[in-house]
Amino acid sequence: MVAYLEAMDKVFKALADPQRRLLLDRLFECDGLSLKDLVEGLDISRQAVAKHLHLLEDAGLVVIHWQGRVKLHYLNPIPIRQIHDRWISKFSVPRVQALVDLARDLEQSGKKGDEP
Amino acid sequence: MVAYLEAMDKVFKALADPQRRLLLDRLFECDGLSLKDLVEGLDISRQAVAKHLHLLEDAGLVVIHWQGRVKLHYLNPIPIRQIHDRWISKFSVPRVQALVDLARDLEQSGKKGDEP
């Protein structure tokens, strides 16, 4: 149990940086990218991106697969789901989801009225 | 959209600290605690706890309600759900949940065999 919490600490630390979240976004929409692929569009050095990816991998949010000299990265959503389950009980899911959808709809209709 | 990402940045930063996650755990099991209540059992100063709670409040993970001179804290699970929805698509929820349950069961059976 304590080991689980320590493992999750790495997950939360890994998610704390916006660049790393962008990397996860990229992998979410297109799984199996290499380091070189992921460097493009981030405006920081390759070494910085590599460090980020190592943190994500160490946290278990990304799993890798070597293919020759290129390292492919895959998103692992399980820790994300575990975060969810920590503070949202099964019975409250529908209520919370309804509120999320409501908030999104309000955001949308607000956007429409922004520039008439 | 960019405002949404910036708002979520506060959420991830707030979740990055273990003490703050413990505070959320406390509120999850017993909503509506005061600062004084929450200080007990954390082994850091009241001011440190207050700072943590301010961060959680600013991130929208905790909502407060003044009752005289005592500040009551309530857990708001909506940002947690939004994290979930960012990287777990609706159609993949059953698969991911099955993997989470499997991992938990394996952890359990492993525990049993730990001390024979």
Place this chain on the structure above:
DNA sequence: AAGATAGGCAACCATATGGTTGCATGTCAA
């Protein structure tokens, strides 16, 4: 009215974090 209680604000400090640069290693392709 006065002490006790619940909380806020600000300055300060040590460490953690994210970035850089420079160099090394291993694999593919001509």
Place this chain on the structure above:
DNA sequence: TTGACATGCAACCATATGGTTGCCTATCTT
């Protein structure tokens, strides 16, 4: 086999972060 390419490792630096202490404000209670 040799040069190009994909990635790893280490040292270093500026800033962010979490903690402390000291003092202030507001609200109960007697």
